[in-house]
Amino acid sequence: MFKRIPGTKDILPAEVTIWQEIEKISRGIFSLYNYQEIRPPLVEDAKLFNRSLGQTAEIVQKQMFLIQNKEELYALRPEATASVVRSYIENSLDKTNSFLKVYYIGPMFRLERPQKGRYRQFHHVGCEVLGSSDACLDVEVISLAAKLLDNFSVSGYKININSLGCAKDKEKLQKNLREALKNSADKLCVDCQNRLKTNVLRILDCKHESCKKIVDSLKLEHQHLCPECLDHFNSVLNGLDLLGIEYKINYSLVRGLDYYTRTVFEITHPELGSQDAIGAGGRYNNLVQELGGPDTGAIGFAFGLERVLLVSKLSQEKKNENDLVFLITLGDLAKIRGMGILADLRKYGIPADTDYENKSLKGCMRKANDLNARLVLILGENELKNNVITVKNMLSGEQKEVNLSQLTKEIKC
Numbered sequence: 001m002f003k004r005i006p007g008t009k010d011i012l013p014a015e016v017t018i019w020q021e022i023e024k025i026s027r028g029i030f031s032l033y034n035y036q037e038i039r040p041p042l043v044e045d046a047k048l049f050n051r052s053l054g055q056t057a058e059i060v061q062k063q064m065f066l067i068q069n070k071e072e073l074y075a076l077r078p079e080a081t082a083s084v085v086r087s088y089i090e091n092s093l094d095k096t097n098s099f100l101k102v103y104y105i106g107p108m109f110r111l112e113r114p115q116k117g118r119y120r121q122f123h124h125v126g127c128e129v130l131g132s133s134d135a136c137l138d139v140e141v142i143s144l145a146a147k148l149l150d151n152f153s154v155s156g157y158k159i160n161i162n163s164l165g166c167a168k169d170k171e172k173l174q175k176n177l178r179e180a181l182k183n184s185a186d187k188l189c190v191d192c193q194n195r196l197k198t199n200v201l202r203i204l205d206c207k208h209e210s211c212k213k214i215v216d217s218l219k220l221e222h223q224h225l226c227p228e229c230l231d232h233f234n235s236v237l238n239g240l241d242l243l244g245i246e247y248k249i250n251y252s253l254v255r256g257l258d259y260y261t262r263t264v265f266e267i268t269h270p271e272l273g274s275q276d277a278i279g280a281g282g283r284y285n286n287l288v289q290e291l292g293g294p295d296t297g298a299i300g301f302a303f304g305l306e307r308v309l310l311v312s313k314l315s316q317e318k319k320n321e322n323d324l325v326f327l328i329t330l331g332d333l334a335k336i337r338g339m340g341i342l343a344d345l346r347k348y349g350i351p352a353d354t355d356y357e358n359k360s361l362k363g364c365m366r367k368a369n370d371l372n373a374r375l376v377l378i379l380g381e382n383e384l385k386n387n388v389i390t391v392k393n394m395l396s397g398e399q400k401e402v403n404l405s406q407l408t409k410e411i412k413c
């Protein structure tokens with residue numbers, strides 16, 4: 001017997017309703033903000049992610065789902081930002097439509113250790129906006145993230161926000177950190193001792209208590225920001241205040257990826273324990289140019305849907321709203337005739353089904369009940385003879401005979 005590979009999951013029919021609901025809500029909200037959907041491929045040249053996420057990023061070093069194909073090394077996408085930027089440049093969207101707002105919903109792949117709410121194939125709903133560095137856009141994007149969560153029935157989430165500044169500011173921040181951590185290097189965890197040389201910013205989000213303590217003692221603020229970047233950050237905060245969106249400035253929030261500049265944010269939920277992020281995003285003003293496009297501002301975010309579902313109060317009840325009409329036929333002649341009736345009902349947009357397991361009348365009634373059918377239609381020899389059909393309302397129990405030629409008109413809800 002075959003088993004699914006570790007860290008993957010079957011979304012079974014009983015569960016899929018909630019996924020469809022989340023997707024429907026997302027599409028509705030994104031279109032409210034004038035975002036269009038984009039569907040890049042799930043597999044890309046592995047170098048795209050090395051270049052965009054950074055050689056030292058944990059995703060690139062440990063979590064890439066690689067496929068060796070002759071001379072080429074492909075990767076299943078670990079996130080979609082790099083793919084969207086690649087697509088924007090490759091399809092010359094920067095020339096036809098220099099300002100672009102897009103969203104995506106779909107699977108991502110990372111070879112992580114499987115744990116609660118974390119899968120090797122997981123799902124993101126996210127968006128990217130390319131072509132602007134306007135602080136008001138940051139406000140829109142963060143408010144859109146909050147709006148999605150509100151509509152996913154997630155409450156009690158926290159928005160953490162910070163600014164890394166421009167490329168120069170980031171360099172300054174890295175230099176300051178190396179300097180400040182120089183004397184406490186031996187108290188850092190082994191990973192962070194390496195990060196001190198390779199990717200010092202990652203020390204700021206290390207989960208080790210000893211590292212956290214050292215980071216706290218640094219009393220970080222925005223010393224690294226140039227006046228323009230400080231201005232930009234303050235405008236973002238003013239916009240969020242105006243919209244009444246609560247946030248917390250978190251000076252040690254850096255996100256692990258190389259491409260971030262200026263605004264970064266992370267949304268956490270207290271019910272999720274130590275791995276409490278349900279979504280994150282930020283600006284990546286240098287990435288488009290880095291990947292061969294024009295020098296242009298960009299920002300985006302993504303939610304992990306598995307994480308969102310852990311804290312969403314969206315009811316699973318929806319699946320009980322059913323318009324289904326269930327047809328029961330008695331005898332071979334009625335069965336054939338029934339196929340025509342089903343076709344007619346479906347032609348008029350009425351969801352309809354019948355029994356294909358040769359169940360008894362009682363068994364069929366039980367099945368209709370299990371399916372939560374709105375109506376049951378019974379077609380037997382007598383009915384056939386008189387050109388009628390019995391219609392039973394499953395809610396009221398009421399039963400009547402209807403002329404076959406009037407059926408669709410009679411039962412259309």
Ligand SMILES: [Zn+2]
Pocket residue numbers: 165166167168169225226227228229230
């Ligand atoms: Zn700056």
Ligand SMILES: [Zn+2]
Pocket residue numbers: 188189190191192203206207208211
């Ligand atoms: Zn550490």
